[in-house]
Amino acid sequence: MANVTLKNVYKRFGDVVAVRDQSLEIRDKEFLVLVGPSGCGKSTTLRMIAGLEEISEGIIEIGDEVVNDVAPKDRDIAMVFQNYALYPHMDVYDNMAFGLKLRKFPKKEIERRVQEAADILGIEQLLKRKPKELSGGQRQRVALGRAIVREPKVFLMDEPLSNLDAKLRVQMRTELSKLHDRLKTTMIYVTHDQTEAMTMGDRIVVLKDGLIQQVDDPLTLYNEPNNIFVAGFIGSPAMNFMDAVIKKEGDTYYIDGDGTFKIRVPEDKENLIKDYVDKDVVFGVRPEDIIDTSITHDFDVSEDNSFKAAVDVVEPMGSEIYLYLAEQGHSLIARVEAESTAEVGDKMNLAVDLRKIHVFDAETEDVIF
Amino acid sequence: MQITLKDIARMAGVAESTVSRALNDKKGVGEETKLKILKIAKEHNYRPNQLARGLAAKKTNMIAVFLSEMDSPSNIEIVKHLEAAAESEDYQIILCNTNNQEEKEKRYLSLLESNQVDGAIFIGGKLVGSHLLRASFSSDNSIVLVNRLAEENFFTSVLTDYSSGIYQAVKHLIKQGYQKIALVSGPKDNLVEEEKTTGYMEALEESELKLNHDLIYSTESSREAGYNAFLKIIESEVIPDAFISTKELTTIGLVEAIKMGGYFIPDDFAVVGYGDNILTSIIEPPLTVLSEPLAELAKKSFYFLLKLINDGLDSQKIEVLNPSLIIRDSSIKKYN
Known part of the structure; x- marks a missing residue:
């Protein structure tokens, strides 16, 4: 079980309150999208779940365990950010495997995990290739593969598609949704792009100034917005x-x-x-x-x-x-x-x-x- | 006692602000006064207080160099070159030895996060952990990694392609006519050593020669281990005609064992060693070695850091450098 629960979570940076009183229940195997304009606290929320930012107040649970004081590496999560490095001198296999190798996983286990991830991502035939022989979409998949081989309970993604060109971004959206169906793992996804949120999320959390404005499935959010902000943010052209x-x-x-x-x-x-x-x-x-x-x-x-x-x-x-x-x-x-x-x-x-x-x-x- | 701006002002009979303008080459000071001030400053060996200057310019002209392992000769060599590069740009380095401990790294990282240094270079070490990952989210933190890998986020990096060195060595030995090339590598569960083995296998795959796993020997990195590796290998079914060693100390032991056995290099066994340094240079016959691009790693990483500090890099940079093969007598076949 990998539901993630936030209970009255705050994050303060000095006098600035980045996240206010957030309570949120992210269900097991759910694709939850955090969306909002820059500075709304979405990345901070994600980083607090990851353990990269300490929380100022409140409780975060992963599964049934309170993880406030659990180190990031022990939280059983994998992160994917917009910037990632594929190492040019390593082939695709090694670009996915090096993390496990450095963590001293047994060779057999590494092979199994990389093969499985490659299979899920449809890149089995590319394992021997170097990054320069890959297209943008293939590279993105390798970066995802690096997270998949860790077999985490929860995937945390912070604008993973924002460095891609428009066409590829649309294509990868669908692929990520399919990937979620196949992996059946909880995914928490941060974006500033409401279209991305609407097309990918099982549920969407709309944030503004560190406050949750509304949590709902895409259609409810669109048809029954809680306030002017949500109404104006969701939908293009805007209401x-x-x-x-x-x-x-x-x-x-x-x-x-x-x-x-x-x-x-x-x-x-x-x-x-x-x-x-x-x-x-x-x-x-x-x-x-x-x-x-x-x-x-x-x-x-x-x-x-x-x-x-x-x-x-x-x-x-x-x-x-x-x-x-x-x-x-x-x-x-x-x-x-x-x-x-x-x-x-x-x-x-x-x-x-x-x-x-x-x-x-x-x-x-x-x-x- | 260090001479201060105030002292110079008194000696020159001008205001402190005039001294400051003259030393910083700013307008508003007469040429004559300026020369006088510069002369006094030079005579008294005036050095601006870097910290104070940093507070004013939001720059400290200091960088932190994080060292994962103090005992690695290559790491020390990189630090030496880094310091030289830094000095030429009027930068000083603060050495932070982390011993591969995350807690120590976290403590030293506060230097960067509290702007006590302008940037940081990390030499070697484990996979990038959460503290460093967190630091990387702020664009104020200029960070360059040397021979260190990161999974989640992008870091400007300068890396060594360890596989390409061994690849070159195997190709060279094959060209010399050696056919049974043994690899004496370091511990198996080490990524760098694994990369070296990959280079060995790739070169063999490309040639007509068959890969024989008995010729790959993995051992500790020590003189004794190198010595024992030779004794072990010559007892196996396939006797090699050439050795490549991937570690400096192992190379020494290996050469010793060959000589102790009454064999000749390269007549009985060719040897390609590791590391172009004082240890390998005194071996007789002169040893063909793989040399890691340590000076280049230092120069490139400092250059990238300087760019990040000053105006940023215009694109994401990961530079991969290759070790070079320095060919000497120990791998040259005398007779065919």
């Missing part, structure tokens, strides 16, 4: 945010954008919003949930779910079009179908899918719905 006020007319509640838009609060959400009448809120809608009303056929466009905006920029992406819109100081992005005929300067009628809109408390930035 549109517009200042608004909640208005009540008769029995109906509206999200009022001061003349720019007036969207009706769905009935099932009314009880969540009733305390916010005449209060400032932030209206959030993802670019993909804005609809070009001129090309939609099965969407019921009404005054309650639509608004007008001028097109500033049209960015055709092939399969879809990004429209940069502006209206009375609000600016937003819409991701519409490729058939859209929108042109710069057009005043368009746009609709939003009411099931997918979000409203946040303007003061606390927490989600209302």
Whole structure:
């Protein structure tokens, strides 16, 4: 069993608090991604689990053992960082084996482990090659192999793909996910890239300023963000945010954008919003949930779910079009179908899918719905 | 007693700040005054307090040299060359002997982490451990490894390709016409010794000669072990016609045993020894040896460190150097 547990963990560097009150349960065999902008404490968290940073307060457990005072080498973990060295004079076999050799593992055992790792990574045929005869992806696999041969309980990875070019990065993402399926080991993965997090993680931890913002599976994170930060961080292009006020007319509640838009609060959400009448809120809608009303056929466009905006920029992406819109100081992005005929300067009628809109408390930035 | 900036100012009859500007070659000092100040400083053998200067410039002009083993002659040789290289750049070295102990390494690492030195060079030692790994995460810590390996993170390194030396030796002996080449290597569970054996096997594989495992002999690194290795090998089924020894002391013992047995070098047995130094140089006949690139290791590593300290290296550097084969009489076949 290799679940990893953090209980009220803090890390302070002098007066700076890098990690605050983190409690987290990482399940056995889970692929957990820590994501957030630089300085959010994700690498520090990983290094504390690794034992490379002492924790200032709290408890970390690996398996059922408290590891606060256990040396890194005795924690049964293997680390993979973005920078790694393949030694140019050693062949692939030795580049994977030298650590075990220096730790004086028996020769037979080393052979077994390297063969097994090579098999898992699909690099058996490369064992006799030198690094300069390998492609970038193959090299990355050798670096992973070096961690795999240690047969750890937990893999810790800190931006292992960030030195690769974009194409290779996408390819290695899939490979790492497959690798996780095959190894069936707990993996904790740090990245600043939300796409990487969304595509790889069983669950994702979003961090900001050393604080956990939300822990959820990718879809929940995307559909039900806890606050403005998570909503804006997950998804690309990012969610549109517009200042608004909640208005009540008769029995109906509206999200009022001061003349720019007036969207009706769905009935099932009314009880969540009733305390916010005449209060400032932030209206959030993802670019993909804005609809070009001129090309939609099965969407019921009404005054309650639509608004007008001028097109500033049209960015055709092939399969879809990004429209940069502006209206009375609000600016937003819409991701519409490729058939859209929108042109710069057009005043368009746009609709939003009411099931997918979000409203946040303007003061606390927490989600209302 | 060391002369200070204050003393010079008094003697020259100027302000301390003027002395400082003159010594640091900065503007705002008349040529005449400057010459006068420099003259006094020279006469009194003025040396700036490196620590104080370091505090001002955030530089100490000192580097830490971590030594994993004090008794290794090669390591000491590298340190000597390092010191010379450092001195030529106005740097001083602080020697930190870790005896391969992580705790000692951790304590000495505080020199680097508290900026008491500008950088650190690590010579030899076990796989990079957690303290050094942690230190490497900060780009402020300039670190170069010499003959030391790291698993997780990248370190600027200068390494010796031990296999290539033995490879060259085997190729040379084959070219001379020797066919049964024995390898007397160090302890088996040592990575460096294993690399040397790899070089031996690779060279044989490339030639027509068959690999005979009986000709690979692994032993301690001592004079006695070298002596006994010869006695053991000539009792085996295949008698070699040449020996390669991978350790300095073993080489001495091996040569002694050959001579004691009444054999001649290279007539009965050719010998390629290890280490071009005082020990191997007094052997008769002059010994063909493999020489590790110690001076080059020192120079390269210091150069990399200096770059890291000053403006950083523009790319990741791992330089691998090859030992050189110095051919003398002990491996030259006189008659064919």
